[in-house]
Amino acid sequence: MKLTILGCYSATPSAFANPTSQVLDIKNHLFLIDCGEGTQVQLRRQRVKFARIKHIFISHLHGDHFFGLPGLISTFVLLGREAPLHVYGPKGIKDGITLLLKLGKSWTNFPLVFHELSSAVPECIYEDDKVEVHTVPLDHRVYTNGFLFREKPGERKLKIEEVLKYDIDKCYYRNIKNGKDIQLATGEVIPNEKLTADPPSPKSYAFCSDTAYKPELVPWIEGVDMLYHESTFLEQHTDLAAKTKHSTAKQAAMIAHESGAGTLLLGHYSSRYNDLEAFRKEAQTVFPRVELAEDGKTFDF
Amino acid sequence: MKLTILGCYSATPSAFANPTSQVLDIKNHLFLIDCGEGTQVQLRRQRVKFARIKHIFISHLHGDHFFGLPGLISTFVLLGREAPLHVYGPKGIKDGITLLLKLGKSWTNFPLVFHELSSAVPECIYEDDKVEVHTVPLDHRVYTNGFLFREKPGERKLKIEEVLKYDIDKCYYRNIKNGKDIQLATGEVIPNEKLTADPPSPKSYAFCSDTAYKPELVPWIEGVDMLYHESTFLEQHTDLAAKTKHSTAKQAAMIAHESGAGTLLLGHYSSRYNDLEAFRKEAQTVFPRVELAEDGKTFDF
Incomplete structure (x- = not known):
């Protein structure tokens, strides 16, 4: 698996950092995870071929996680896309996106298929011969899912x-x-x-953003190779984390430790912090293998 | 008046050019005109104080002219804005924007006032003691207005x-x-x-995007100091211009000539062209004073 970070900051885009979006490449099959404003520009900068994106997973309907989606879909239309596009996200996403497209009297010349999610327990929402994707219900201010991408065992x-x-x-x-x-x-x-x-052991990736500290999710992601867990705050702001239903770097590390993750990847930093290394340091008091998401970084695992 | 170009390209944002957005500063009063995806990032790059934007004018509901608006409004919310924000745009804009905000259970803590437009003839949509703003109905695939900003005569x-x-x-x-x-x-x-x-003569600015060649608008903008007129295409693509209801650089220049404009500002270029100077050259066959909109450029007049 190869993960590319398109945006790693929380809330509002700044002049030089983007809101949440990631591309996961599993055996040349691209999955887009969240789509904050500016995602299509970030995709161009990372030279990701738009046509290779066939599945988009949206964790929740806060703007910094999906306001880039109508523009990306409009661009697919202008590029003459014909292949179906599948969008997985919370109930309501279909109405929101289709209304915006309808206002401009633009409709897709390709099948745009929405898979609306509302389950409070994990479910398998995608499967092909190589990969399964399961939801990881999170605890945020609005209905939110993380996503677990799990390779199927290959042939012997x-x-x-x-x-x-x-x-x-x-x-x-x-x-x-x-x-x-x-x-x-x-x-x-x-x-x-x-x-x-034996075939090479199948890899897995869990994307958990946005969420308050939720130890209940540990069994759902047990033994994951790479765990992205949001760390909007540091421990000095646990009050803000609790109030806004976000996590601290230490809480993210506790989830990584308890689930036996291979590596913990932090992100969704509040823009109040200047030094990202502080997030790594705090997490490493609990869990040793910590990486920092930053726009444009890639991770192979 | 001081005009700052935030984005000058048509349709999809590329890695280095943005879709339509401009800021017009009239005596320290900021008007935002159109708001393509990424506008809030461009505002930051140009160091425009967000709080000074109180009026936003949206020409039409194609994505490259308003998909940056929900994100900008969300950012105003996060910044704790209290001052009212007025949005002027085609009928439907209120439903589109409010649905997107509602999906994220986010609502503004400031008065967000939509002024929906549907008139086919010019109307005065804004007036204070210094400025009047009139619509300039255009001819595009969806209901579209240009905007004429006219200073009132100052005191003697x-x-x-x-x-x-x-x-x-x-x-x-x-x-x-x-x-x-x-x-x-x-x-x-x-x-x-x-x-x-006598006081200094009052200045005026007309923003005309997107539109087919429409000579009927000439009397509405007569004698304007600065005319922004879209030039999506060059004359070699008049067939595409007609089909998509856009203009060529030459057609823009004809409007500038017929209306007796001070300066013609071109923009909304199709990304098929690499050399923007070709637009200036073509326009200058008809009208001498031609400027090219480019992201980050400012014009004082």
């Missing part, structure tokens, strides 16, 4: 020298990769584990 | 040495500035023209 890897040793016909390779044992013409059965090795 | 200028010569009490100065004659204690009447000079 052929130990080609073993396979050749038994002179097995190529048409059985798929069965072997799928874990089947093989019976030779002699009647001898070769167990699958002799012919294959 | 006191010829202070003359006034002192007659030993006139200061409490009469306002009357004199307003054009009144003065009767001295001796009974002698001093005619106003002896005591005052």
Whole structure:
């Protein structure tokens, strides 16, 4: 998986920092996560091919997480897009976006499919042969979901020298990769584990923004390889965090620790702080492996 | 008047150019004209004080002219604005903006007043003691207005040495500035023209975007000091201009010539052209005084 941060700040865009948006590349399949104002410009700056975005996940309907969506969709129209676009987001998103497009008498020349979410418990909202996406219900001022992207286990890897040793016909390779044992013409059965090795372990990414500290979500993201968890505030502002239903860097680190995450990625910083390293330091008092989201940064895992 | 170009391109924002938005400063009173996506970032870059914007004029409801408005209003909310904000735009703008704010359960803590426009003929939509704003109905694919900003004539200028010569009490100065004659204690009447000079001639600015070539608008903007007229295309693409109801640089120049404008300002360029000077050259075949709108440029007149 390759994650690109398009915007990492909370609330209002500033002259040089953008509100929340990320692109997740899973085996050349692009998922856009949140779409604050200016996201289409950030996509251009990062040279992301617009046509490769087929699925957009919106966590909640605060402006800094979706006000870039009508403009992005309008641009898809102008570029002559024909491929369907799927948008997953809270109930109401369809009315909001379609009204704005209708006001300009512009409608899409491609299928625009809204998947409106309202469940209070995790659900699988997307699945193909490589990936599953599950919601991670969060605790914010409005209905909000995080998203868990989980690769499916790949095919088992052929130990080609073993396979050749038994002179097995190529048409059985798929069965072997799928874990089947093989019976030779002699009647001898070769167990699958002799012919294959385990596939690389499937990766997972959890995006959790915006939310108050919510330990209930830990079982839903257990063992995730990369956890993005918002850290709007530092501990010196726990009162503001509680009031606005956001988290501190330390609280984010507690979630990372409890869920056994591989790496914690912080972001959604309040613009009141100048030094992002303070977020890393605070989180590392609880959890060692901390990265800082910054516009334009990429993470491979 | 001082005009700052925040965005000058048509349709989609690119990595380095923004869709339509301008700020007009008339005697320290700021008017925002159109508000494409990213306008709030452009305002920050140009160091425009957000609190000084009290009136926003939206020409039409295509995304590249108003998708920055919900984000700008949300930012006003976060900044704790208390002063009223007036938005002038086509019928429907209120529903669109308020639905988006409602989805995020955010509402303004300041009076947000929409003035919805639907007249097919020019009307005065704003007036204070210094300025009048009139609509300039245009010809586009959706209901669209240009806007004419016209300073009111200022007070006459006191010829202070003359006034002192007659030993006139200061409490009469306002009357004199307003054009009144003065009767001295001796009974002698001093005619106003002896005591005052003409005020500087009031300036005017017309913003005409987006529109097909529409010579009918000429009488409405006659003698305007600065005319912004869209030039999405060059003459080589008159077919596209006609089809999409936009203008060419030459057509913009014809409007400038026929209305006796002081200066023609071109903008709303299609991103298919790399060399903006081609727009100036084409316009100058018809009208000599041509300026090119570019993001961040300012014009004093």
